[in-house]
Amino acid sequence: MSRRLLVAALVLLAPAVARAQDAPERLLGASTQLYLRWDGVEAHSASYQKTALGKMLQEDTGKFLGGVYRLLENNLAEQMTVPQLLAGIDPVELQKLQDYVAEAPKLVPVLTKNGFVLAAELRGIEPPQLQVTLILPGAGADPKPFQSLLRLIANQNKLEIKEAKIAARQVSHIDTGFVQVTWWTDDKDAVLVVGTDKPEEVVKRAVSKEDRIADNTQFKRVREFKDFETAARGYLDGSALLKVARSRKDVSKILDGLGLDNLHAARFYLGFDVPAERGLLEIDMPGPRKGLLDFANQKPFKLADVPPLPDDVLSFTALKFSALGVYDTSVKVTESVLDGVFPFGKPIFQAGLKQVNDKLGFNLRNDMLAALGDTVVVYNSNTDGPVNLGAVVMFQAKDAKKLNEAIDKFLKVLPELIGMEVKVNKRTYRKAEVCEVAVKQQGFIFLPTYTVHNGWLAVSFFPQPVQGYILRADGEVPAWKPGPAVETALDKMPKEYTLLSVSDPRPSVKQVLSISPLIGAAVRNFAPDSKFDVGAIPNGHQATRHLFPNVTTLSDDGSTLRLQTRSSFQVPFDIVGLDSYAGMFFILQLLRF
Numbered sequence: 322m323s324r325r326l327l328v329a330a331l332v333l334l335a336p337a338v339a340r341a342q343d344a345p346e347r348l349l350g351a352s353t354q355l356y357l358r359w360d361g362v363e364a365h366s367a368s369y370q371k372t373a374l375g376k377m378l379q380e381d382t383g384k385f386l387g388g389v390y391r392l393l394e395n396n397l398a399e400q401m402t403v404p405q406l407l408a409g410i411d412p413v414e415l416q417k418l419q420d421y422v423a424e425a426p427k428l429v430p431v432l433t434k435n436g437f438v439l440a441a442e443l444r445g446i447e448p449p450q451l452q453v454t455l456i457l458p459g460a461g462a463d464p465k466p467f468q469s470l471l472r473l474i475a476n477q478n479k480l481e482i483k484e485a486k487i488a489a490r491q492v493s494h495i496d497t498g499f500v501q502v503t504w505w506t507d508d509k510d511a512v513l514v515v516g517t518d519k520p521e522e523v524v525k526r527a528v529s530k531e532d533r534i535a536d537n538t539q540f541k542r543v544r545e546f547k548d549f550e551t552a553a554r555g556y557l558d559g560s561a562l563l564k565v566a567r568s569r570k571d572v573s574k575i576l577d578g579l580g581l582d583n584l585h586a587a588r589f590y591l592g593f594d595v596p597a598e599r600g601l602l603e604i605d606m607p608g609p610r611k612g613l614l615d616f617a618n619q620k621p622f623k624l625a626d627v628p629p630l631p632d633d634v635l636s637f638t639a640l641k642f643s644a645l646g647v648y649d650t651s652v653k654v655t656e657s658v659l660d661g662v663f664p665f666g667k668p669i670f671q672a673g674l675k676q677v678n679d680k681l682g683f684n685l686r687n688d689m690l691a692a693l694g695d696t697v698v699v700y701n702s703n704t705d706g707p708v709n710l711g712a713v714v715m716f717q718a719k720d721a722k723k724l725n726e727a728i729d730k731f732l733k734v735l736p737e738l739i740g741m742e743v744k745v746n747k748r749t750y751r752k753a754e755v756c757e758v759a760v761k762q763q764g765f766i767f768l769p770t771y772t773v774h775n776g777w778l779a780v781s782f783f784p785q786p787v788q789g790y791i792l793r794a795d796g797e798v799p800a801w802k803p804g805p806a807v808e809t810a811l812d813k814m815p816k817e818y819t820l821l822s823v824s825d826p827r828p829s830v831k832q833v834l835s836i837s838p839l840i841g842a843a844v845r846n847f848a849p850d851s852k853f854d855v856g857a858i859p860n861g862h863q864a865t866r867h868l869f870p871n872v873t874t875l876s877d878d879g880s881t882l883r884l885q886t887r888s889s890f891q892v893p894f895d896i897v898g899l900d901s902y903a904g905m906f907f908i909l910q911l912l913r914f
Contacts, residue, residue, distance in 0.1 A: 326517075326557070331624075331914075332450075336546070340489035342671075345456040345458045345510050345674075346358075346434060346533075346534050346535065346540075346641035346746050347440065347533065348454070348456060348507060348510070348512060348527040348528070349438070349440050349454065349527075349533070349534040350442070350534060350682075351532040351533055351534055351535075351536040351537050352442055352444070352532070352537075352561065353440045353441070353442050353489060353534050353537060353540070353558075354441060354442050354443060354557065354558045354561045354562050355440060355441035355442070355555070355556075355557050355558070356438075356439075356440050356539075356540060356555050356556050357439040357440070357553070357554075357555035358436070358437075358438050358439075358538075358553065358554055358555060359436040359437055359552065359553040359591075360435075360436045360553065360867065361432070361433060361434050361435040361437075361458075362433050362434060362470055363434045363435070364436075364552070365493075365550065365552045367593075368550055368552075368593040368595060369552075371593075371595040371655075371724065372593060372595060372596050372597065372598055372854055372889070373596050373597065373857070373867040373868050373869060373889035373890060374598065374867075374889060374890050376433075376596075376867040377864060377865075377867050377868065377890065380859070380862065380863065380864075381857075381859035381860070381863055382864045383719050384468070384859075385857045385858055385859050388854060388857055389853075390684065390907075391417055392852060392853065394801070395802065402830045404911075405696055410783060415711065417472075418473070418476060418562060419668050420469065420492075421469040421470075421472050421473040421476070421651070422469075422473065423469075424465045424466050424468075424469035424470075425466055425469045425470040425473055426466075427463075428460065428464070428466035428467055428470055429464040430674045431457065431459055431460050431463075431466065432457060432471065432616075434458070435457070435458040435459040435498055436458060436460065436553075437456065437457055437458070438454075438455070438456040438457060438458070439453075439454070439455055439456075439555075440454045440456075440534075440704070441454070442454045442881070443562060444565065445568065445759075446563065446566065446568055446569050446572065446606075447568075447569060448517075448892075449517055449699075449792045450516075450517050450518070451517055451773065452514060452515075452516035452517070452518060452523070452800050453514070453515045453516060454512065454514050454527075454534070455514075456510055456511070456512050457488075457510065457511040457512075457513075458509070458510050458738070459508075459509055459510070461506035461507060461508060461509045461510045461511045462508065462509045464511060465890060466473055466846065467504075467506070467511040468493070468504075471493070471504055471513070473513065475495060477571075480497070481495065481609035482494070482495055483495070483496070485520060487520060487521055487524045487525075488524050488525065488528050488888060490505045490506075490524060491505060491506075492505040492520050493505065494520045495504060499517070500515060501514075501515070501516060501517065501518060501519060501520065501523070502514075502515050502517070503523045503524070503777055504518040505524070506682070507527070507528075512527065514527075515819070517900065520895060521613040522525030527849065533637070536781075537558075539556040539558050539586050539655070540556065541666075542556070542588060543555065543556050543590075546588075546590055548590075548594045548601070549590075549592045549593065549594055549599050549601075550593045551590045551591060551592035552591055552592050552593070553590070553591040554588055554589065554590045554591070554712070555587060555588070555589045556587065556589075556879075557587040557588075558585060558586055559581075559584045559585050559586050559587065559709065560585050560586065560604075563581060563584070571662060574636045574661035574662055574663060575658055575661065575855050576664075577657070577661060578612065578654060578658030578659075578660070578661050579612045579613050579657075579658065580610070580611035580612020580613055580614055580615070580654065580657075581610075581612065581613065581614065581655060582611075582616060583607055583609070583610060583614055584604075584605075585605040585606065586604075586605045586721075587602065587603065587605070588602075588603045588833070589601065589602040589603070592877065594813070594887060595736070596889070597810070597887045597888060597889060598886075598887075599885075599886065599887055600884075600885065600886035600887075600888070601797075601883065601884070601885050601886075602882075602884040602885075603704075603881055603882070603883055604882040604883075604884075605880065605881050605882065607879075607881075608880070610878060612650075612653075612654050612657070612702070612902050613650070613654060615646075615650045616646075616647065616650060617877065617882060619641035619642075619695070619819040619877070620641060620819075621641070621816055621818055621819055621876070621877070622639070622641060622696060622817065622818070622819070623816065624803070624821065625638075625702075626696070626813070627639045627698060627821070628698060628715060628775075628777050628790070629790070629793035629794055629800035629801070629802075630662075630698075630700050630800055630801040631700070631702035631704060631705060631789060631793070631801060632794070632799045632800060632801050632802075633702045633703055633704050633801075634700050634701070634702045634796075634801045634823075635700075635701050635702055635703060635821055635824070635825055635828050635829070636700065636823065636824035636825065637698060637699065637700035637701075637801075637822065637824075638698070638699050638700075638702060638820065638821070638822040639696065639697070639698045639820070639821045639822075640698075640819060640820040640821075640875070641695055641819040641820070642695065642696070642697040642698055643693075643694075643695035644690045644693045644716070645686065645690040645693065646695070648685075648686055648690050649686075652674070655845070656670060656671075657669060659888070660828075662882075663829060671886075679893070680734065680738075680870045681731060681734055681912075682730050682733070682734055683727055683730045683731075688723065688727040688730075689724065689727035689728070689731070691719075691720075691723075691734070692718065692719055692720040692721075692723040692724035692727060693716050693717065693718065693778070694716070694717025694719045694723065694776075695717065695721060696716075696717040697716055697717070698714075698715040698777075698912060699712065699713065699714050699715070700712070700713055700715075701713070702789075703828060704789070705781070705786035705789055706782070706783065706785070706786060709782065710782055710783070711782070711783070711785070711786045711806050711867070712781065712782070712786070712790075713779055713780070713781045713786045713787070713790060714780045714781070715777045715778065715780070715790070716777065716778040716780075717776065717777060718773050718776055718777055718778045721773045721776075724773055724778060725754075725773055728756075728771070728773075732745050732756075732758065735758075739760075741760055741761065741762045741765075742760075742761040743758060743759065743760055743761070744758075744759045744761065745757070745758055745759075746759065750788050750791055751791055751792070751795060751797075752783075752795075753772050753774040753791045754773075754774075755770060755771075755772045755784060755787055755788065755791075756770065756772065757769070757770045758770070759785055767782045767783065767784060768782070768783050768784065768862045770782075770783060770784040770787045771787065772787050772791060773789070774788070774791055774794060775794040775795075777794075779791075782808060791816055801892065802905075804870070806869035806870055807823055807870050807872055810870075810872035810887040811872060811874075813887065814872065814874045814876075814885055814887070815874060815876040815883075815885075817876070818874040818875055818876045819877055820873070820874060820875035820884075821872075821873070821874055821875075822871075822873040822874075823870050823871070823872055823873075824870060824871045824891075825869075825870040825871075826865070826868055826870075826871065826888075826889065826890045826891070827865040830864060830865050830868070830890070831861035831862070831864075834861040834864060835861055836854050837858045838858055840851055841855040841858060868889040868890050869889045870889075871886065871887070871888030871889060871890075871891060872887050872888070873885065873886045873888075874885070874888075885911075
């Protein structure tokens with residue numbers, strides 16, 4: 322009976338064992354310190370298509386981007402080969418180059434279908450021992466696109482490619498002196514390694530059957546994550562990196578001064594909570610937190626603690642940020658590092674701080690920073706000004722009188738500090754004092770304005786956004802309230818956080834699309850052969866009808882920081898989100914059809 326059970330168990334476990342052996346991660350060692358895996362589109366196509374971004378790209382926007390992609394793809398061969406032809410390249414070599422150009426773009430659908438694995442490992446500092454590995458699952462089944470891309474890059478940079486047979490694998494190699502570039506196909510996967518090791522060592526390490534990444538603790542945690550469906554995941558093993566860094570005594574002293582010992586690891590996940598995309602970054606940072614890690618020791622706040630925002634706010638970020646705490650920690654860390662590596666540096670640094678205070682005419686720490694609270698808010702709205710010209714930065718004011726006195730002293734020495742004439746105009750708006758700082762310099766078009774009112778210091782490029790804050794603080798105009806999409810997101814987030822950010826991508830996308838026809842028409846006018854279809858640019862209302870505000874929070878349980886996002890579409894430079902990069906790969910896949 323026991324033998325039958327054993328046989329049955331082996332039959333049941335066989336598929337799992339086979340999958341573990343066939344997975345691209347089989348080529349990575351247990352000492353891998355950085356790991357990133359994206360599954361590609363196919364494995365999660367059903368979820369992608371149900372997200373706001375997926376719906377957006379199934380309509381006119383996807384068709385337009387698909388046309389742009391094909392246009393670029395068709396022009397690639399001419400852009401790459403014409404200069405070579407004009408330079409008098411050998412016809413045989415030119416034919417090879419044309420073949421490379423024709424094959425290389427075929428790697429894109431393989432990448433978007435199957436994804437990639439990226440890993441890195443630092444094994445030594447002196448001499449440097451570093452290896453970065455890129456694995457493209459499925460790209461080995463038809464290696465021509467993979468090989469063509471690398472040979473095209475080598476050709477353009479005039480690098481010599483050498484071939485060798487290593488561990489029954491046909492390996493290509495470029496030796497640049499310090500950096501070694503090695504690539505080959507391993508079963509159905511394509512492998513590219515850039516680092517300091519010779520190709521023989523690289524391949525031997527990759528095909529080893531011992532000490533595989535499956536034994537790595539952080540990899541196990543990433544693999545076992547089940548909170549939501551993930552399309553990408555990864556980790557950074559901080560403890561392992563710090564261990565290598567401490568092999569040098571001077572670096573070890575700096576790390577002690579910075580207090581980075583408790584920065585253990587970071588893990589991140591990108592996935593779906595239909596119709597939203599989800600992102601999570603976890604940073605293991607158990608106490609006691611010293612040095613730079615002390616910055617993370619912030620008291621949480623709630624949405625109700627945020628000052629009144631414009632009812633048409635485009636985006637805002639509120640975070641716990643104690644200027645006094647940052648100053649004190651920065652001074653302490655700097656002095657500690659200097660003590661470790663430069664004994665005479667601490668007195669010089671302290672003398673420099675005294676000179677700063679003497680120059681200002683007041684004590685920066687005690688008179689200004691100590692008057693500020695521990696919360697900062699940044700926001701912008703279309704009513705206050707386009708293209709972030711109406712952005713407002715707000716600092717919690719703990720001691721309004723002391724803060725105003727310190728700012729007045731600072732403005733008196735400002736002309737000497739910047740070498741320009743400055744005039745301060747103070748006026749009363751409603752019952753608040755508003756200060757306008759006019760800098761008399763040709764080309765300086767701003768009129769920086771601030772007020773300390775109702776417990777907050779508000780600063781902007783012009784008076785009107787500051788006036789808007791005063792009106793809302795006094796209840797004269799309505800303030801922002803979270804809509805249904807934001808409330809849904811917040812219901813799935815912690816109730817208290819050290820950072821809260823809300824960003825609506827729709828106005829930005831509409832603005833870009835509204836000026837795109839003008840730009841497209843100009844392209845057609847100056848480059849008639851470009852074949853750019855202005856009429857294919859999607860209408861802004863149609864393109865954004867599935868989108869909704871993105872929400873990001875940062876919370877801290879005393880051991881782990883958690884940055885969470887729930888979004889429809891992340892606009893570049895609007896707010897950094899974890900899921901925008903996965904969306905970019907999804908776009909590439911849709912562009913093929």
